[in-house]
Amino acid sequence: MKTYLLCIALLSGWAQQAAQAEVFERTLSNGLKVIVKEDHRAPVLVQQIWYRAGSMDEAAGKTGIAHVLEHMMFKGTKTVPAGEFSKRIAAAGGRENAFTSSDYTAYFQQLHKSRLPLAMKLESDRMHNLNLTAEEFGKEVRVVMEERRMRTDDEPQSLMHEKMMATVFQEHPYRHPIIGWMSDLEALTVDDAKAWYKQWYAPNNATLVVAGDVKADEVFALAQRYYGAIPKVAQPPRRNFTEPPQIGIKRLVVKAPAELPQLVMAYHAPSLADPDKDWKPYALEMLAGVLSGSDSARLNKHLVREQQIASDADAGYDSTSRGPGLFMLDATPSAGKTVQDVEAALRQEIALLVKDGVSEEELKRSKAQVMANEVYKRDSLFYQAMQIGQMESIGLGHRTLQVMLDKLQAVTAEQVREVAKEFLLDDNLTVAVLDPQPLSGKSKHKAEGGASHGR
């Protein structure tokens, strides 16, 4: 029910070599790319369909439409009534859901290996036959408003994150929340959903990933049968946003009912564009690993365990996205300490990085974790399919996964120091603070909102 944080960054290992051999791909004549990952450990499979349309593709005033449409995809087609999609998958013993991000929207079903035709029949049907009605839209957008209240409005840290992103990015659509601003949700209509669906839900804007106990040739044949006849839809050129350079530190404070303050420092950073030639995104991944890849990594060791300035401290960076990247540090002050104290401590860590760099031992440890995670990921069919779908959807392609592993292993300590020095600068920085308010602070609501929650 919370905002899900998915860790896709640190991949790794020799296992990938063997794994790659079992990945097959083919593109149908209507442009649908089909990728099959064979894995015969258990008699199950997962089908995922990925559309290259996420919240970053939304127009001003229409935020949230990508996600609302995702909900509407369960509301029936010309031949499958509302709710029936879920019922049929459930009756086949399946599990299904969908998710929307800033970069893409994806749908999935997990089933016994014999049920792929059913999943394909239903999924291909709603790729081009969705029946969007004002009545269903009206109900579902209310559901999404409840989702927004639960995930964001009543979650102080999410609220701070939302407001921070709107401050970090001045022009890039990453400044808008995936779930949409409440006033946009209130203004959206079924026609907006129709326009979005018509534009983006097309075979030539999608990637189909099937992983599990299947044979690639059979999957390709089924894909041709179910998806092959869906017509292409001309895709408009994508707008490339160039976020204007930030030229000075930005700060914001968000007040919300909570007990603990929190501090987030977000630095603009590159994302992976040319996997063969780039080196900075890989160095930034290793930097995040050295800072918070384990309990013994720097932030937890220094700030939480030794100095006891923070009760939690983390670093995060994702090199793979359609838009620009961010390198983020966050910390919660421990009892008796302030956000100023934790900011000073985080800055001290950055200064230390820039001055002395990282040790070979720390780097080796981060690389060992990358390698091990690459073996562990084989225990999750879903995750393996997800990595493939994400890499395709952001335009890098799944074969880049292997390149990334090799490049991560090649990062040097000096490169890590260099990226810390280049990107962790005040001119690049937004500092967000959660300022906790007492729960009983109702007079404030009264003064600001003109309405009372009463007592």
Place this chain on the structure above:
Amino acid sequence: MAAKTILIKPIGIIALCCISTLATATPHIQRWQSASGANVLFVENHDIPMLDVAVTFPAGSSYDTADKSGVANLTHSLLDAGADGLSEDDISRGMADIGAKFGGNFDIDRSSITLRTLSSAAERDKALDIMARVLQSPAFPEAILAREKTRLVAALKESETKPDHIASKAFQKAVFGSHPYALPEQGEVATVEKIAIQDPKDFFQAHYHASGAVVAIMGDVTRAQAEAIAQQLTAWLPASADPSALPKVAMQIAASEQRISHPASQSHIMVGAPGMARNDPDFFPLYVGNYILGGGGFVSRLMNEVREKRGLVYDVHSYFTPMKEPGAFQIGLQTKKEQADEALRLVRGTLAEFIAKGPTGKELKAAKDNIIGGFPLRIDSNRKILEYLNVIGFYDLPLTYLDDFTRKVEGVTAAKIRDAFARRINPQAMATVIVGAPEPATKQEAGK
């Protein structure tokens, strides 16, 4: 490290671990008692060069006392704070060096310590050596207890501001009264502040015995290696004592309704009562019945009535929490304050009708189709199988549990469901908690 924000629609929470079937081969489970007295369950599988191990003790929060609530949790979380000459940093760094994942799970019944490591000898041996020392010779350093108490108190105070946490705490109290299942898993600010270093030391001596331990091993080792591992992890645990039995849960509670104010825009609502134990004879009828009522995600009755038909909520679910003693049956939902009472009426009406009439034949068939047809998904990874080993061992379920599962589901009838629910759940005697409750005086809310 990457942080991608993604919105996922919720599938109802299914708190029950279990299921088995079809033509799907179930894992071959080997079980034995280690020389130490520990109960060992093992599945050998060499598909992936890795090893998962979980060691579980009957040392969850229900073994706390009200005045020292929180000792069980702190004992669990301090195990890796230093052991047998290894410092806290030696332990976490040692595991990180070899890419091992060292963690744990803690609930009202169980305290588990878990390890996932590469199975190559160098990594495996190092990881197991650290785990063995942490499990059997924890040092419980006083300075780290002080630090962790401070962190925990801060976290508890933060939780006290969250509507879902406030609701859950009041709900447990209303359902379990003075039974230890009512104690908050992590303790309370006032009780945690009182905890001294001798408390976790004593708790460890009293509850971490080889004879009560369940060692679950899954993955790339042989039977002989698994035997050695189980012994290595439990040989030096404190000498055995009689297992402490939990008091009985009072199954009948008085109807109650608490409305707690909160500035959140939504009301968080919980409705429930004591439900069933893990080895309950009514387990299957209640499990299948609950799938129909509110456990089956988008296809459940509650979801259909409250979300699909009326758009009142994002999530509404029901589930049983089968524990050593009967855990709670609960329904949960969140909705904006103005429509909280409407949603609550619907939920109560849906529950009452289900209890009175039971499921339709069509609903029962759909439930069985899903649970039986989906059985292979329950055992499709090492992680999932490890958890079954843990549950089968800890709750003393038959070794054929997975083999029998689909047959037991198949044997459930509408009459059995109606009968089991009627005996367990009385809609007139349930606890209701509403946090962020709509206030009778004013229904207005700041402009949303």
